[in-house]
Amino acid sequence: MIRVLLADDEALIRAGVRAVLAAEPAIEVVAEAPDGREAVEQVRLHRPDVALLDIRMPGMDGLQAAAEIRRVVPETAVLMLTTFSEDEYIARALAEGASGFVLKTGDPRELIAGVRALADGGAYLSPKVARRVITHYDGGHLTRGAQARERIAALTEREQDVLRLVGSGLSNAEIAARLHLVEGTVKAHVSAILTRLGLRNRVQAALLAYQAGLTD
Numbered sequence: 001m002i003r004v005l006l007a008d009d010e011a012l013i014r015a016g017v018r019a020v021l022a023a024e025p026a027i028e029v030v031a032e033a034p035d036g037r038e039a040v041e042q043v044r045l046h047r048p049d050v051a052l053l054d055i056r057m058p059g060m061d062g063l064q065a066a067a068e069i070r071r072v073v074p075e076t077a078v079l080m081l082t083t084f085s086e087d088e089y090i091a092r093a094l095a096e097g098a099s100g101f102v103l104k105t106g107d108p109r110e111l112i113a114g115v116r117a118l119a120d121g122g123a124y125l126s127p128k129v130a131r132r133v134i135t136h137y138d139g140g141h142l143t144r145g146a147q148a149r150e151r152i153a154a155l156t157e158r159e160q161d162v163l164r165l166v167g168s169g170l171s172n173a174e175i176a177a178r179l180h181l182v183e184g185t186v187k188a189h190v191s192a193i194l195t196r197l198g199l200r201n202r203v204q205a206a207l208l209a210y211q212a213g214l215t216d
Contacts, residue, residue: 002119003030005046005064007039008081013104017052017081020108027115040068044077049119054081054104055089063092077118082129084156090129099201100124120185122171123202131178148211151197159196160214164190166202167209186199 014032021027029048032202035155036053037060040118043051051069053062060068066078079100090101097200102114103126114115114124152160158179165175172190176183190202199205209215 002050002115003048004028004115005031005033005039005042005048005051005076007033007052007057007062008044009034009057010054010212012087013054015035015080016027017111021049021115023108023113024115027112030152036062036065036068040067043069043117045118047073048076050079050115052079052081052115055093063089063096066093066098068094077121079114079118079124094203095200097201099203101129102126103128117169117171118172120173122169122174123206124169124204125203130141148208149213151208152212152214153198155193159189159193162186163205164207164214166190166193167206167215169206 004027006014006017008017018029018032021029030048031042033042035178039051039053039059053065055062057065061111062080065079069076069078070209078098078102079102082089082101083104093101098116099118100123102124104110106126106128114126149216152163155163159181162175163177169208170178172183172186173182176186181188193199193205194201197205197208200210206215
């Protein structure tokens with residue numbers, strides 16, 4: 001069972017998201033919160049697999065809550081709810097350790113896919129969000145082209161294989177199956193890649209893989 005915390009200051013949005021998640025038997029919403037501060041407290045209490053956070057909330061917003069959750073309960077993955085008007089927050093959310101983004105107005109199946117991906121140790125970007133993120137980072141916020149390839153040259157051949165599959169959105173279990181490795185070994189490779197390249201999370205790793213031409 002995938003355990004989820006849901007935080008949004010709008011009760012109607014929380015009800016809608018809860019209804020979407022309730023349709024998936026393998027997902028359980030264990031707590032809700034109307035703001036970031038309460039979200040952090042609920043994460044401390046319930047230790048969910050995934051914290052689903054609205055970006056804009058009163059008091060402590062979703063970005064601040066993401067940073068605090070990653071600090072106090074790092075095993076809880078953070079999935080951000082966003083809208084098309086909030087592109088400027090994406091870079092900040094990545095820096096605070098968010099592992100995925102889904103649109104409030106997107107396909108409900110994307111929400112389910114995002115929760116599943118993060119619970120399985122992966123990352124997830126709604127396709128429409130992914131295009132905007134890639135466009136943003138093509139502007140120079142992450143290394144591009146030759147610089148990206150130069151950075152990944154420091155990795156071993158096996159680590160580059162893992163990075164390529166991370167960039168394709170595969171979870172640790174899926175990468176292990178593809179490369180005929182045990183999942184613990186893949187997890188160790190991912191950790192080494194993030195450390196060596198100075199990346200905060202799998203989303204940044206996936207973006208770097210894209211910049212380096214490892215993925216489409």
